[in-house]
Amino acid sequence: MKTSATATRTRAKASRPPEPAPEDQGKSRQRILDAAATVLSREGFAGAKLTDIAAEANLRAATLYYYYESREALVEAVMVTGSEHVRHHTEEMLAGLDPSMDAVDRLCAAVESHLRFVLEISDYTKAVIRNAGQVPQHIRKSLDAEIGRYGKLWQSLVDAAAQGTAFRTRAERRTLRLLILGGLNWTVEWWEAAHTPLDEVVKTATQMTRAMLRKGP
Amino acid sequence: MKTSATATRTRAKASRPPEPAPEDQGKSRQRILDAAATVLSREGFAGAKLTDIAAEANLRAATLYYYYESREALVEAVMVTGSEHVRHHTEEMLAGLDPSMDAVDRLCAAVESHLRFVLEISDYTKAVIRNAGQVPQHIRKSLDAEIGRYGKLWQSLVDAAAQGTAFRTRAERRTLRLLILGGLNWTVEWWEAAHTPLDEVVKTATQMTRAMLRKGP
DNA sequence: GTCTATACTGTGATAGAC
DNA sequence: GTCTATCACAGTATAGAC
Numbered sequence: 001m002k003t004s005a006t007a008t009r010t011r012a013k014a015s016r017p018p019e020p021a022p023e024d025q026g027k028s029r030q031r032i033l034d035a036a037a038t039v040l041s042r043e044g045f046a047g048a049k050l051t052d053i054a055a056e057a058n059l060r061a062a063t064l065y066y067y068y069e070s071r072e073a074l075v076e077a078v079m080v081t082g083s084e085h086v087r088h089h090t091e092e093m094l095a096g097l098d099p100s101m102d103a104v105d106r107l108c109a110a111v112e113s114h115l116r117f118v119l120e121i122s123d124y125t126k127a128v129i130r131n132a133g134q135v136p137q138h139i140r141k142s143l144d145a146e147i148g149r150y151g152k153l154w155q156s157l158v159d160a161a162a163q164g165t166a167f168r169t170r171a172e173r174r175t176l177r178l179l180i181l182g183g184l185n186w187t188v189e190w191w192e193a194a195h196t197p198l199d200e201v202v203k204t205a206t207q208m209t210r211a212m213l214r215k216g217p
Numbered sequence: 218m219k220t221s222a223t224a225t226r227t228r229a230k231a232s233r234p235p236e237p238a239p240e241d242q243g244k245s246r247q248r249i250l251d252a253a254a255t256v257l258s259r260e261g262f263a264g265a266k267l268t269d270i271a272a273e274a275n276l277r278a279a280t281l282y283y284y285y286e287s288r289e290a291l292v293e294a295v296m297v298t299g300s301e302h303v304r305h306h307t308e309e310m311l312a313g314l315d316p317s318m319d320a321v322d323r324l325c326a327a328v329e330s331h332l333r334f335v336l337e338i339s340d341y342t343k344a345v346i347r348n349a350g351q352v353p354q355h356i357r358k359s360l361d362a363e364i365g366r367y368g369k370l371w372q373s374l375v376d377a378a379a380q381g382t383a384f385r386t387r388a389e390r391r392t393l394r395l396l397i398l399g400g401l402n403w404t405v406e407w408w409e410a411a412h413t414p415l416d417e418v419v420k421t422a423t424q425m426t427r428a429m430l431r432k433g434p
Numbered sequence: 435g436t437c438t439a440t441a442c443t444g445t446g447a448t449a450g451a452c
Numbered sequence: 453g454t455c456t457a458t459c460a461c462a463g464t465a466t467a468g469a470c
Contacts, residue, residue: 186399
């Protein structure tokens with residue numbers, strides 16, 4: 001998730017060409033984007049400085065402008081990437097499921113997929129979760145469509161799973177979806193591997209999902 | 218929640234004493250704190266500039282230093298206030314409940330209380346929710362105790378309500394509490410009065426809580 | 435392609451008039 | 453008690469060497 005390069009980069013005072021360490025080589029553009037995702041997910045939109053991002057990528061801030069037009073363009077790239085990635089990840093997972101699978105089971109699979117993706121795999125998506133609400137208007141706008149698609153996907157899962165439960169109206173099911181997904185997203189604020197293994201969180205989250213969608217009285 | 222004072226304050230070019238508009242009078246210290254809560258809840262920690270806060274309070278930025286030692290001191294005051302307020306609000310509500318009331322009903326009352334307080338009443342608490350994870354270490358530290366107390370309160374409500382359900386271990390119940398409260402906190406990211414009346418959200422949230430804590434198979 | 439140097443801008447903070 | 457003026461610094465962005 002973050003490169004293991006020494007934070008304090010070796011840099012002779014008036015030295016010659018960079019001579020990048022092995023892990024520094026390769027496509028800088030990607031390294032910069034990764035670094036931006038990491039820093040954004042940690043510091044937030046307004047708190048993520050170009051110098052931090054550059055440091056995370058083992059570069060100087062000015063170098064970022066060779067690859068991105070501006071700070072905002074870089075932020076936007078991270079946010080768009082992150083919002084596309086969760087959706088694709090979840091869609092692919094669902095595509096791999098037995099089509100005859102029960103609706104509640106499918107929803108639980110999505111719960112697990114979302115949780116693992118956000119907490120273990122993608123700083124990009126974590127950046128989206130923590131910053132979608134604080135980013136400038138025009139970036140927000142470019143995210144809305146994609147986030148809307150993911151919402152629709154989840155809504156279809158929730159609607160199917162809520163068949164025959166007390167959640168009857170469209171409005172109730174929308175709110176239910178937002179409450180569930182909200183509980184999952186909020187894990188980025190408190191989950192620490194050291195305290196609770198992710199498997200445990202996943203288990204309880206799916207258990208909760210099942211419990212609340214049981215058919216019955 | 219925000220003063221209705223005209224944003225562009227009347228200000229003669231080389232004029233005499235402030236002559237504050239009626240709504241500007243009274244304790245500025247409080248107005249500044251309120252303004253800081255509003256701006257923090259909207260812009261986030263790093264994005265909340267002193268000039269924004271001052272404008273919201275109909276003052277100049279330099280004036281804030283008459284009341285607060287620094288920007289961070291002001292932010293800390295907002296955060297501490299906000300975290301105390303939710304807890305007190307919920308405690309008082311619980312104290313007013315019939316002591317014989319069912320544990321699930323009590324939890325639902327807390328769900329309603331938390332939701333209404335955060336979404337309708339307090340920008341302070343909204344500021345806490347959106348910024349607790351982005352605020353500098355030493356502020357965070359001063360919040361932890363208070364937030365911990367609120368967590369304990371909720372844990373006791375969840376533990377009582379989860380008696381006889383499938384959530385048996387301490388770890389499961391802790392995660393359950395965090396998922397529920399997370400779902401509620403996340404509403405600050407999506408709820409808009411125009412789209413869904415708060416009453417509807419409350420209804421669905423309590424319904425969800427009941428559904429997931431039903432005794433049974 | 436990455437760096438150093440530097441210009442420009444905005445923000446936190448202080449001094450002192452009123 | 454609030455303002456204007458100003459400073460100091462941090463952060464974005466550009467220019468140009470290598």
